[in-house]
Amino acid sequence: MITGAHVIVFGSGADEMRAFFRDVLELPWVDAGNGWPIFGLPPAELAAHPADEDGRHELYLMCDDIEATMAELTAKGVEFVQPVVDERWGLVTRLLVPGGGALALYEPRHPRPPAPA
DSSP states (O other), X not given: XXXXXXXXXXXXXXXXXXXXXXXXXXXXXXXXXXXXXXXXXXXXXOOOOOOSSSOOOXXXXXXXXXXXXXXXXXXXXXXXXXXXXXETTEEEEEEEETTTEEEEEEEEOSOOOOOOO
């Protein structure tokens, strides 16, 4: 029934964000028409958490080794705006996306679901 997820990151610097996703994170992409890039993502997972009010959604980029990933991204000029925090479910930091604010990066410690068939 569900074949994937389409994530939208909003920011005042769309061109800078697109260059970051293409050139720094090296995400594969296609031109969806008129120069509008759509980036491919690795497998994803979805969690539903309790909150005091509706409408808050978060995007976390995942990696297998947060220290190695941070070193690789730092070498490419990425700025991290939060030190690594050890949460019970994983190691988390935040990186700056030019023109788009900060995104979380984390190394999960929880069991991972299999990809849907």
